[in-house]
Amino acid sequence: MKSGEKPDPRVLRERYPHVFERPMSARVATPVVLFVALAVFVFGLVDLDFSPSRMLAGLGQLGWIGRLMLPPDPGASLPIYLQALGETLSIAVLGTTLAACVAFPVSLLAARNVIPSAIFRFPVRRLFDTIRGVDTLIWALVWINVVGLGPFAGVLAIAVSDFGALGKLFSEAMEGADRKQVEGVRAAGGNALHEIRFGLLPQVLPVIAGQVLYFIESNTRSATIIGIVGAGGIGLQLAEQIRVLEWQKVSFLILMILVAVAAIDWISGKLRFAIIGRRAIA
């Protein structure tokens, strides 16, 4: 066909039937899915008591609160807040470290290339999944019942809920490792432990270190909230100040959290870069 010549629609239609005559089901699918999604959304709005008047009143209230928040002002309790922030950071670091220390040996059991049989793998994986399915705040509630109110309960809550997440990530990192080194060690006469120590660990350690750093970072966020149920840290202060409607202090606390999270992000980004180079972590 020469350029500029108008193509005959009938020829095109014959040549590309999948473009011109898509089956009915494919054509209808998108609108139906969109319609159902929208219908559930509207049903949700009605069922959950959204009403225009309520939204308006709420937004007005929110604007009022926003005005009261300015300017952020800690009042006389700045030292307490700084201490609480330190507590939060401590909770994040300790909880993640604890989780990593426990998760590492257990994740070996869940990695297919370390233990080929499924006897351990299946139950361990399900254990990780179950633990991950329960939110950190729920673990915090449970630990408060066990060790009492305070940051220690927070450390344990973060440790337990991260144990699930890290265990899964570690075992996946191990399964992604190259088999050649392990085979090399075996060929040189190493036993199973040697294989793990000299064949597997050097490959996965940088990945694992990167993931642990990333979790410390994200746990700084989680650690700010577990105080809401009484497990220590800056969340406790924040929840208290919101309950007594001290909005200037609230905004100051939120600002502190933002700055702390940004600082931790920056530090862990640098450290990660130093450890694993520009390689992206999963």
Add this chain to the structure above:
Amino acid sequence: MAVAVSILPSQQLAVLNEAYRKAVARRRWRTLLAACAFAAVLVVAAIGAEVNLRTLYTYFGNFVGYFDRIFTLDDGHRVWSNVFEWFWGFKKWIKLLGETLLISYVGTLAGMLVAFGLNFLAAENTSPAPWVRFTVRRSLEFARTVPGIVFALIFVIAFGLGPVAGVLAIAAHSSGALGKLFAEVVENADMKPVEGVRATGASWLSCMRFAVLPQVMAGFSSYTLLRFEINVREASVMGFVGAGGIGQELVVAVRKFYYSDVSAILVMIVVTVYLIDIATGWLRGRLFGAEPRT
């Protein structure tokens, strides 16, 4: 197969060995230093968090005992010996779980809509002006960093107790998280179609609609489904601060020591999260082909 291995003369070997030892020693030193620094951080953190190993040692029995107790009915039998007694509040709880799911669904969708509206302004390659991009990015960052439950605490005061606050909190947090991911997807999009559309004299809006959107739609929906999974977990604790869902019931059961109720509600939450994970995984597989789950 025999291969002759040539061995260097001993002087050369000595030099190489020396260099190797030095390199290894330097690396060892650095690792040791890093380990020491990390240990120091841990000690400081342990003091800061009032970690008391004796407390843990004394009370660890409690932890095991707690799980023993929540799986025991009032009459002293194990919970699974009488499932009806264990799940006596099933009807009430399943309704609250439904509310939890609805909260996370509506919250995710609302957050997605906001993120969808804002991400084109935040992406480096599509933003109309640098100051717009800066403002949108910072506000998304703010929404992402403030935890959902903190939004919930504030919204409960502004909008009153109930699921409305929970939905808005989840929407606010999700819009921040999704906005960033969406913007990254848009930044990875191919710009040639945009040039093509712009060459026809189209406006910015048409460029987005006809050149960028078709490329990024799959990424958007995949991230939204992932977010929905996360939000189901998040919504299960919104009730802790009075923002609707099953959390309210759970916190009451924990605080009032209704042991078997705690385990029943936990089991229901875990099963729901499982099912949602499987369902969204299946859906993503259907929509975007089998990709490895992250």
